[in-house]
Amino acid sequence: MKKEMHDNIIQGKINSLQEIPAGISFNAAKSWQQLEKQLQPKQKKNIIWFYAAAILIAAMLISGLIYYNNNSSTSIKKETVLKGHSSQTGNTKSVVLKNDKAKKQSKKASIFIPHQKPISIDKTIIVEDKIKLDSVVIIETALQNNSIAINQPTEAKPLVEKTTTKNVPAKSKFKIVHLNELNTPQPQIITLSKKAGLEEIMYKTGSSNPETETRNNIKLFQLQRNQNDAPVSITDNP
Amino acid sequence: MEFIQLLKECRKGSITAQKYFYDHFAVQMFLYCRRYLKTNEQAEEVLQNGFLKIFTGLIDFTFLNEAATVGWMKKIMLNECLQEIRKRNNVLSIADEIDENIYVENEVAIEKLSADEIFRLITQIPVGYRTVFNLYVVEGFNHKEIAEMLKISEGTSKSQLSKARNLLQQLIITRNMVYEERNAR
Numbered sequence: 046m047k048k049e050m051h052d053n054i055i056q057g058k059i060n061s062l063q064e065i066p067a068g069i070s071f072n073a074a075k076s077w078q079q080l081e082k083q084l085q086p087k088q089k090k091n092i093i094w095f096y097a098a099a100i101l102i103a104a105m106l107i108s109g110l111i112y113y114n115n116n117s118s119t120s121i122k123k124e125t126v127l128k129g130h131s132s133q134t135g136n137t138k139s140v141v142l143k144n145d146k147a148k149k150q151s152k153k154a155s156i157f158i159p160h161q162k163p164i165s166i167d168k169t170i171i172v173e174d175k176i177k178l179d180s181v182v183i184i185e186t187a188l189q190n191n192s193i194a195i196n197q198p199t200e201a202k203p204l205v206e207k208t209t210t211k212n213v214p215a216k217s218k219f220k221i222v223h224l225n226e227l228n229t230p231q232p233q234i235i236t237l238s239k240k241a242g243l244e245e246i247m248y249k250t251g252s253s254n255p256e257t258e259t260r261n262n263i264k265l266f267q268l269q270r271n272q273n274d275a276p277v278s279i280t281d282n283p
Numbered sequence: 284m285e286f287i288q289l290l291k292e293c294r295k296g297s298i299t300a301q302k303y304f305y306d307h308f309a310v311q312m313f314l315y316c317r318r319y320l321k322t323n324e325q326a327e328e329v330l331q332n333g334f335l336k337i338f339t340g341l342i343d344f345t346f347l348n349e350a351a352t353v354g355w356m357k358k359i360m361l362n363e364c365l366q367e368i369r370k371r372n373n374v375l376s377i378a379d380e381i382d383e384n385i386y387v388e389n390e391v392a393i394e395k396l397s398a399d400e401i402f403r404l405i406t407q408i409p410v411g412y413r414t415v416f417n418l419y420v421v422e423g424f425n426h427k428e429i430a431e432m433l434k435i436s437e438g439t440s441k442s443q444l445s446k447a448r449n450l451l452q453q454l455i456i457t458r459n460m461v462y463e464e465r466n467a468r
Contacts, residue, residue, distance in 0.1 A: 048448075051393055052420045058398040059405075059421050062314060066399035069406070070323055073309045077302065080331045084301065084338065 286349050294341045301338055308353075309334075312360050318402070318417055319364040321410055329367050333360040361422070365432060368414060392455045404454045408447055415440050416447035 065071050292300030312333065317326040336359050346352065396404070405413060414433065418424045419440075424432070426440040433440070 054393055055401055056421050056423070058396070058401050059318070062398040062402055063310070065310060065314065066402050068403060069317060071310065071313045071317075071327065073306070073313075076309065076313075076327050076331060077305055080305065080334055081298065081302075083331065083335055084298065 286352070287346055290341060290344075290346055290352070293338060294344075305334060308356065311353075312356065314402070315357055315360050316364050318405060318421070319361075319410075319414060320367060325367060329360070329363045333363045336363070365414070368410060392459055396455065396458075400458070404451060404458065407454055408450050412443050412447035412450060415443040416451070419444050 289300055289304055293304050309330070313326055313330050316329045316333070317323065320326045320329060333356075337356055340359065344352075344355065393401075405416065408416065415429055418429045418432065419426070426437045426444075429435075429440045430437045
């Protein structure tokens with residue numbers, strides 16, 4: 046009991062102590078300076094980590110953008126093989142393009158040819174590393190200029206799709222005719238018939254094309270000459 | 284500035300607020316540490332570490348009132364002190380001999396002593412005894428708790444407390460004798 050009383054006295058007196066007793070020294074300012082040194086580097090470290098994280102995120106964003114741009118504008122780089130191909134029409138050639146990213150497919154694309162109007166292509170054909178296009182001339186020109194660019198990003202679909210190209214038809218130009226020319230009489234059509242099974246040639250006398258006219262005249266002359274004395278009838282069909 | 288506002292500023296990392304906070308509690312916490320540790324330098328070192336942990340721990344600290352905050356700070360300081368004591372092997376592992384009878388009660392002498400004098404007398408007790416004395420008498424822990432904290436047996440805790448009381452008593456008697464001699468002259 047008395048011990049507890051003593052303990053309470055000691056406890057009360059110790060806890061009420063607010064000033065440093067004589068014989069005990071404490072330099073609060075010096076101690077704070079040392080503590081401040083320990084506090085500041087931590088904050089600096091935090092700032093450094095913050096900047097490092099920001100730089101990392103920025104780098105990731107930039108690399109992501111570059112990767113995205115590379116994917117979106119697919120450049121046909123590596124192997125470009127041009128093969129002459131006789132199709133069913135006989136007038137077309139097929140162009141085979143091998144690309145490392147050929148399995149990707151684009152729904153809408155455009156082919157840009159310098160010094161020419163861009164031609165829109167609804168779909169680009171990519172069939173197992175091969176691109177076949179009907180418009181050979183355009184592709185050939187584009188390959189020579191190394192300027193095929195597919196603008197739309199591709200969707201990675203494993204399935205092979207067959208697509209067609211569609212050229213925008215050029216506007217037909219009408220001949221500019223003077224009003225007085227419309228009143229002129231209908232041109233005479235001369236039919237050259239050849240006795241020895243020669244094909245008939247329909248010739249428009251009113252044609253303004255001097256080359257055609259000259260060519261036909263030469264043909265006519267040659268026919269007469271080749272057939273020697275074979276009779277050639279020239280009939281006027283009004 | 285209100286105490287809670289001060290804590291918020293310290294939590295944000297404001298050096299000015301931390302300085303203000305430190306100035307407000309430095310002496311109190313230094314005396315707290317000095318009661319456990321042997322020298323002023325050790326106490327200062329532990330004080331710095333303790334404040335560092337306090338400023339770091341403010342992020343997770345939930346404010347109730349100022350008294351609870353001071354209690355939380357004292358707990359941090361106590362852990363730092365005990366860690367320092369363990370590091371320096373200052374806890375004496377004495378055999379479980381309980382010699383409570385040695386203690387000579389001198390109620391009047393203790394009552395006459397000032398807070399400063401009691402503090403100085405406690406700091407003169409060896410660290411091993413002093414630790415148990417501080418934990419039991421000043422902090423109010425029981426022997427079981429002290430045994431767990433210091434990783435000693437309850438008997439050792441009781442023994443060390445008894446020795447600490449005895450030593451304190453002897454110190455008080457010595458001090459009174461010196462005081463009486465001075466007065467006699």
